[in-house]
Amino acid sequence: MKVILSGGGTGGHIYPALTIADQIKKLCPDADISFVGTQQGLEKDIIPRYGYPLKFIEVAGFRRSLSLDTLRSAAKLVAGLYDAYRIIKNERPDLVIGTGGYVCGPIVFMAALHGIPCCIQEQNAMPGVTNKILSRYVRKVFLGYKEAGKYFHGKAELEYTGNPIRTEILEHTREEALKELGLDAAKKTILVSGGSRGARSINKAMLEAELALSGRGDVQVLHATGDVNYEAYMAELAKRGGVDDNIIIKPYLHNMPVALAAADLAVFRSGAIGLAELMAKGVPSILVPYPYATANHQEFNARAVAAKGAAKVILDKELTGEKVLEAVEHLLLHQDELTKMQAAAKGLGKPQAAEVIASQALALIKK
Incomplete structure (x- = not known):
């Protein structure tokens, strides 16, 4: 055949x-x-x-x-x-x-x-x-x-x-992933990625948010900036006084299935496959659609997921550190809402x- x-x-x-x-x-x-x-x-x-x-x-x-x-x-x-x-x-x-x-x-x-x-x-x-x-x-x-x-x-x-x-998306438990990544099981894990090459707008907003979340005892951030953005990002963080060890910055995440298994919340673009992987793992998200995607399809993806209660949407042109921090802190403070979003995400998973x-x-x- x-x-x-x-x-x-x-x-x-x-x-x-x-x-x-x-x-x-x-x-x-x-x-x-x-x-x-x-x-x-x-x-x-x-x-x-x-x-x-x-x-x-x-x-x-x-x-x-x-x-x-x-x-x-x-x-x-x-x-x-x-x-x-x-x-x-x-x-x-x-x-x-x-x-x-x-x-x-x-x-x-x-x-x-x-x-x-x-x-x-x-x-x-x-x-x-x-x-x-x-x-x-x-x-x-x-x-x-x-x-x-x-x-x-x-x-x-x-x-x-x-x-x-990919089948490997489903192979890791949260406990295994946290151990492999050296993360604290008592803290909520926020996974941040703008795609394989990163996203400058997400990085810019997250820099402000990470400075505010630095040192917090209830949250840890795992952020992939993209290879081309990493050095400039780290230099800007250093200029602003740096961050504590609950903020982990990487140029690239070589094992995204493990990172997804560890995540309690994601800040992501809304490409179709990335979203499918989030849903399969039941990870709720704050989505920032790529504004130049053909026919604006990423916003349509994000709106479809948000309509089912699995995500919040912030448009790229409206994205600021203050807005993403407000969305993150709201969900950290309202565990019941985060739990409902997790269930909605899992329900959308295929x-x-x-x-x-x-x-x-x-x-x-x-x-």
Whole structure:
């Protein structure tokens, strides 16, 4: 059995595809799985590290206004469709799965035209343009958020599964994580991350909050600033008098599953997969959506989670140290509210999403 997966450009499309691929391998160890991407996307570096073959097509995203770049993108789309046609004819896959990003458009579309079972996985509450178009040709759309369903008007069957997360996210207990990280079990742990590269606005606000929380006996902060921001952040903290040892600053957290297991509260961006991991662990959050995300999808994600009582939202343009400190201190003082948010987060968690997606996608082959 041959399966092709495609999703690229950013890690938010690539890692869900890899997680689904790993689940397919568990269900069908003999499956021949390969990926399709572009030379420009992060998939070029990420996919080979996981041991899967990667084939390339030539395609580019479209700008929202007519320009010379739009014409170039149109020419690349034609080339991409031809590349996809070649791959489909040569590989003859039994199943094709797209996880978003413009790269999956040609390969999923061409496979659907050839009658090959196809499905897509949409991570966000506000779907991407490519997936909205593809929903008219594929058999099934797996939704990370129920709220995304109203934006799909194609013939595909919609299935709310949640977003696929890494299995290691569920492997650690709070006690194990606190011990591994050297944290105090008697204190509430606040986990702060602006993503793998950090977020300057979150760092700026947290600097003020951490100075205020420094030395407190009831709370500890584990904050990943991002590699590029770390030295400047530490220099500014030192200039302001530094912080006590209940404030732990790292450039990067190499074992996020352990950090998530230790967290009682998170200050995060609202990327779909990061949120799925928070929900799977039942971690309530203060969310600061990235304001430049395509179609503002991070705010849609954050609002969907907040509407269920699992998060508070502070917009990036409104973010200050005073606001984040006020939100944190309120939750530290009101354990009943924090407990309700934890229960709401856990209720939204879909830790088996990857397994459900893999099994239902494979079932399409038999139909």
